[in-house]
Amino acid sequence: MRTIQFREALREAMSEEMRRDENIYLMGEEVAEYNGAYKVSQGMLDEFGAKRVIDTPISELGFSAIGIGSAMNGLRPIVEFMTWNFAVLALDQIMNHAAKMLQMSGGQYKVPIVFRGGNGSAGQLAATHSQSFEAMYAQIPGLKVITPSNPYDAKGLLKAAIRDDDPIVFLESEKMYGDKGEVPEGEYLLPIGKAHIVEKGEDVTIVSFGKIIKEVYKAAEELKKEGYKPEIIDLRTIRPLDYATIVESVKKTGRLVVVEESWPYGSIATEITYHVQQNAFDYLDAPVQRITQADTPFAFSVPFIEESLPNAKRVIDAVKKVSYAS
Amino acid sequence: MAKKFDKKTYLKWFESMLLMRRFEEKCGQLYTMQKFGGFCHLYIGQEALLAGMVSAMHKDDNVITAYRDHAHPIALGTDPKLVMAELYGKKTGTSKGKGGSMHMFDKSKNLFGGHGIVGGQIGLGAGIAFAEKYKGTKRVTYCFMGDGATRQGILHETFNMAMMWQLPVVFVIENNGYAMGTSVERTSNVTKLHELGESYDMPAMPVDGMSPEAVHEAFAKAAEHARKGKGPYLLEMRTYRYKGHSMSDPAKYRTKEELAAYKKEDPIEKVREVILKQKYATETALEKIAEKIQKQVAECVEFAEQSELPDGSELYKDVYVQKDYPFLKHY
Ligand SMILES: Cc1ncc(C[n+]2csc(CCOP(=O)(O)OP(=O)(O)O)c2C)c(N)n1
Ligand SMILES: [Mg+2]
Numbered sequence: 053m054r055t056i057q058f059r060e061a062l063r064e065a066m067s068e069e070m071r072r073d074e075n076i077y078l079m080g081e082e083v084a085e086y087n088g089a090y091k092v093s094q095g096m097l098d099e100f101g102a103k104r105v106i107d108t109p110i111s112e113l114g115f116s117a118i119g120i121g122s123a124m125n126g127l128r129p130i131v132e133f134m135t136w137n138f139a140v141l142a143l144d145q146i147m148n149h150a151a152k153m154l155q156m157s158g159g160q161y162k163v164p165i166v167f168r169g170g171n172g173s174a175g176q177l178a179a180t181h182s183q184s185f186e187a188m189y190a191q192i193p194g195l196k197v198i199t200p201s202n203p204y205d206a207k208g209l210l211k212a213a214i215r216d217d218d219p220i221v222f223l224e225s226e227k228m229y230g231d232k233g234e235v236p237e238g239e240y241l242l243p244i245g246k247a248h249i250v251e252k253g254e255d256v257t258i259v260s261f262g263k264i265i266k267e268v269y270k271a272a273e274e275l276k277k278e279g280y281k282p283e284i285i286d287l288r289t290i291r292p293l294d295y296a297t298i299v300e301s302v303k304k305t306g307r308l309v310v311v312e313e314s315w316p317y318g319s320i321a322t323e324i325t326y327h328v329q330q331n332a333f334d335y336l337d338a339p340v341q342r343i344t345q346a347d348t349p350f351a352f353s354v355p356f357i358e359e360s361l362p363n364a365k366r367v368i369d370a371v372k373k374v375s376y377a378s
Numbered sequence: 379m380a381k382k383f384d385k386k387t388y389l390k391w392f393e394s395m396l397l398m399r400r401f402e403e404k405c406g407q408l409y410t411m412q413k414f415g416g417f418c419h420l421y422i423g424q425e426a427l428l429a430g431m432v433s434a435m436h437k438d439d440n441v442i443t444a445y446r447d448h449a450h451p452i453a454l455g456t457d458p459k460l461v462m463a464e465l466y467g468k469k470t471g472t473s474k475g476k477g478g479s480m481h482m483f484d485k486s487k488n489l490f491g492g493h494g495i496v497g498g499q500i501g502l503g504a505g506i507a508f509a510e511k512y513k514g515t516k517r518v519t520y521c522f523m524g525d526g527a528t529r530q531g532i533l534h535e536t537f538n539m540a541m542m543w544q545l546p547v548v549f550v551i552e553n554n555g556y557a558m559g560t561s562v563e564r565t566s567n568v569t570k571l572h573e574l575g576e577s578y579d580m581p582a583m584p585v586d587g588m589s590p591e592a593v594h595e596a597f598a599k600a601a602e603h604a605r606k607g608k609g610p611y612l613l614e615m616r617t618y619r620y621k622g623h624s625m626s627d628p629a630k631y632r633t634k635e636e637l638a639a640y641k642k643e644d645p646i647e648k649v650r651e652v653i654l655k656q657k658y659a660t661e662t663a664l665e666k667i668a669e670k671i672q673k674q675v676a677e678c679v680e681f682a683e684q685s686e687l688p689d690g691s692e693l694y695k696d697v698y699v700q701k702d703y704p705f706l707k708h709y
Binding site for chain 1: 414415416417464467468469473475476477478480481493494495496497526527529530531557558559560564565566631687688689690691692693694697705706707708709
């Protein structure tokens, strides 16, 4: 199979959908003439023209609102945030308007919009430019939250997101745009709300999503050398969350480690842990372990980043802890 | 115009602008050599804005700016070693290695930061001025923003309240023509940025930002206005960044001719010409200053390289003022 970059997978998803449906357009800072701050939309201005690939001023609140308004009136916008850190300025529109419109209008006005861009840390960019928003957006009823971790998933999930009639938060990473992976030539969609068992295993379930799952893969390599048989689940979607797949896996393995990039307080791991103790309590052989980012703003210097982020060693330690091997 | 400013001022401008320039050139080199990470937005070409501000301001006035901020502390008199150490993420840096390139703060110089979220500091600047008015001081706050930042909604909310409450703030637009790859013309129909204050009746003017003389006079006028209790002032500084937006930007969206035209107006060169023409200093004396600065920049690098990295456990300090805050465990 051919191998393409994550950014190319996203571009293909957007371009294929835009060819299919005239009402889809892309809007954001530097998406058109500059070909995207991270080159996701490279060449799209050339193909679709300035009517459908639109550069905005640095006005996140305003262009998000214009996107939402246009979605209420029949269009299907894709709004790119240069990174999700800047979408904080547009949170009012996403949270107070997009997420609530259908309900407030008694089902009259849907908001088929995709907000997408880089999420999480991307190196030494310090506190404001390194935040992982998945848990925060997942808290908001009315939104769907998607977190691809590789090019194949990115394409299939983005196409599904663009076709979905609900407002979608699609979380990528500057650190993943260059990742390469196998992506078939033909069209495919991936279901929103369904987790993916990346690797079947027996003795411990490791749940993760987004770019940080790469640390899980590294850890699994080591763990397998030591005889562990981890089952790895990539959530792909955070809201709705595929609780069933997790519970089923835990019933088999009896042990659970959740690895995510955002902060510990009110995290996705916390949500999963609650659900698992409710629905698989008798199957658990050890308390659930979570690996998250440190409970502080992200700081600039390398030792802080090392202290802060989940890494393979911490995943290994957590697996050993739930296995009573440490 | 030359006569308005004395020998001392010209020599000071020359020295401070040359220090900013050489420091930033060094940053560019070091960044390319991967001596430090993160983003790196250089101030090269825009030095006259800070030289002219510093010569016009009162020593205890306040400054706040965006992320293109390495030169602001240097102009205000922060030891450039500490700025370099911050870029290196060392514990001797201005923010102990916690802020990095985009977040230069120096409370001792009333520098309320570099800020990475475009436009965020516009409101903060007004708030800083609000506190001065509240406390009844005579301090003026200079609030810098890029041309791109002027398209954020916060500008309008802030301008309105700052005018309504007559806050002693001078808003300074560093109009270098571009926000990343987007020219001012492509972000609005209103391209004369000083007109942005008009719907709030804010006095404003465009300024030749390549001329420290013009910049000084504009700052002096605007600050006097604010200091007398007459409220905000908006200065649109027309300037240019010689380099790309950040180190990863090849700046293909503009022409060589455009860059060359601005370089012809280079503030350091122009000040040098005045100094030589007025015989304020000889060529040799200026050479000596340049050598001194070269050495100073080398010392900054040495200091930064030899300083220690912070310990990871420091991450839990400075998040709360409360010393024993109960952080959650994350692994
Ligand atoms: C709210 C927000 N949106 C987007 C960005 C990404 N970004 C960083 S700098 C920049 C351009 C700003 O240009 P300008 O204000 O003209 O300042 P200059 O870089 O020219 O000094 C953009 C879009 C950001 N940091 N914050
Ligand atoms: Mg600019």
